[in-house]
Amino acid sequence: MQLSKISIGVGDRFAHQGEAQLKAIMRARQSGLDICPVWNKSNREHIYVHTHPSDVRREADAAVKKLSYTGKYFVDADHINFNTVEPFVETADFFTLDVAAFIGKPSTDEAVSEFVASCQKYIGELKVPGIEKPIVVTEDLLKSVAGKFLAATQHASEIYKYLVDKKGKGSFITEVSMDEVETPQTPVDMLFILKMLADKGVPAQTIAPKFTGRFNKGVDYRGDLKQFAREFEDDVLVIDYAVKEFGLPAELKLSIHSGSDKFSIYPIMAAIIAKYNKGLHLKTAGTTWLEEVIGLAKAGGEALEVAKEIYANSHDKKDELCAPYADVIDIDSSQLPTVEEVNAWTSEKFVNSLRHIPGHPDYNSNFRQLIHVAYKVAADMGKKYTYMLEKYSDIVGQCVEENIYDRHLKRLFDL
Numbered sequence: 001m002q003l004s005k006i007s008i009g010v011g012d013r014f015a016h017q018g019e020a021q022l023k024a025i026m027r028a029r030q031s032g033l034d035i036c037p038v039w040n041k042s043n044r045e046h047i048y049v050h051t052h053p054s055d056v057r058r059e060a061d062a063a064v065k066k067l068s069y070t071g072k073y074f075v076d077a078d079h080i081n082f083n084t085v086e087p088f089v090e091t092a093d094f095f096t097l098d099v100a101a102f103i104g105k106p107s108t109d110e111a112v113s114e115f116v117a118s119c120q121k122y123i124g125e126l127k128v129p130g131i132e133k134p135i136v137v138t139e140d141l142l143k144s145v146a147g148k149f150l151a152a153t154q155h156a157s158e159i160y161k162y163l164v165d166k167k168g169k170g171s172f173i174t175e176v177s178m179d180e181v182e183t184p185q186t187p188v189d190m191l192f193i194l195k196m197l198a199d200k201g202v203p204a205q206t207i208a209p210k211f212t213g214r215f216n217k218g219v220d221y222r223g224d225l226k227q228f229a230r231e232f233e234d235d236v237l238v239i240d241y242a243v244k245e246f247g248l249p250a251e252l253k254l255s256i257h258s259g260s261d262k263f264s265i266y267p268i269m270a271a272i273i274a275k276y277n278k279g280l281h282l283k284t285a286g287t288t289w290l291e292e293v294i295g296l297a298k299a300g301g302e303a304l305e306v307a308k309e310i311y312a313n314s315h316d317k318k319d320e321l322c323a324p325y326a327d328v329i330d331i332d333s334s335q336l337p338t339v340e341e342v343n344a345w346t347s348e349k350f351v352n353s354l355r356h357i358p359g360h361p362d363y364n365s366n367f368r369q370l371i372h373v374a375y376k377v378a379a380d381m382g383k384k385y386t387y388m389l390e391k392y393s394d395i396v397g398q399c400v401e402e403n404i405y406d407r408h409l410k411r412l413f414d415l
């Protein structure tokens with residue numbers, strides 16, 4: 001089982017936008033882009049929204065049927081570990097093995113020695129084609145890398161073996177993610193992580209490292225663009241080397257857990273993957289939920305009132321909503337509008353404050369980040385929220401489609 005060369009992870013918290021999302025993908029495919037959608041939803045999102053992994057499968061299958069889509073598509077058990085994987089086994093065919101929590105956990109002396117011994121041929125100056133400076137590999141470096149990543153890759157192999165046992169080899173896509181940590185992994189880390197995965201028989205097809213810089217939810221990248229470009233390019237070259245050297249799947253590619261809307265790094269990534277003719281997986285999960293709120297605000301009347309109610313409740317529960325996302329949001333509370341202010345907003349003002357048009361005078365990234373993490377508030381509104389989505393599905397669907405196509409795909413690819 002293989003992804004298309006380019007794949008995009010589309011999250012859909014409330015499982016109402018499958019068709020709108022697929023329409024955007026189909027438009028890109030009509031323009032000749034080899035892209036497939038992957039509907040991803042994490043265990044945490046399922047808990048907050050009170051959904052089951054099978055709901056995502058049902059949504060994806062229904063959208064595909066309705067639009068007579070004939071390309072590949074997948075359902076991703078996003079950020080699962082050994083404790084949370086079980087409910088996803090039956091209906092997912094893409095598994096993101098999140099091993100971040102195991103980084104830095106100890107391994108046995110025996111396992112470390114075995115890894116170091118297996119790397120003897122790389123000690124000295126290791127040349128990775130395309131990377132100018134050779135990597136200086138020492139015993140100490142290998143021990144340090146083993147200390148950081150051996151337990152994490154071991155955990156990945158345990159989940160992978162469990163899945164093979166349950167689903168059969170080759171019947172699902174394997175992603176390994178380490179992005180939800182503070183310290184970025186360097187290209188040298190990446191090289192040896194891939195060696196460990198290959199040694200342990202994990203045929204990763206996508207890998208999600210933590211890159212340098214801030215990937216805050218729903219807003220643009222913050223960090224050193226030049227350094228990001230160098231790291232990203234080195235990772236692409238390291239992956240190419242690792243595939244040949246360690247025998248990993250030829251289609252192995254980077255997965256960018258973008259937290260949505262990292263517009264300033266899109267052209268950088270696009271240029272590098274085009275230069276080396278490589279693929280990419282881009283996860284953009286939360287954007288769709290934001291477009292729902294934008295669509296409701298745009299619809300006006302009772303729908304705008306619901307959008308305002310979501311903000312009022314989010315404002316009241318700010319600390320509770322932000323806590324699980326502390327590492328990936330930066331909200332300056334002094335820049336948040338008051339509930340009274342928002343309640344007086346027109347449709348246009350609400351839409352322009354929330355929609356991510358960098359440079360627009362009304363755009364408020366603090367407002368946007370708070371709404372981004374506030375989907376639990378809408379979930380708590382239950383039918384009241386989903387009824388609005390259904391009643392205003394045309395306008396909401398248009399926002400979702402336009403966002404994925406115009407703001408994401410068009411920025412990344414020549415469409």
Ligand SMILES: [Zn+2]
Pocket residue numbers: 079177179180208257
């Ligand atoms: Zn992630």
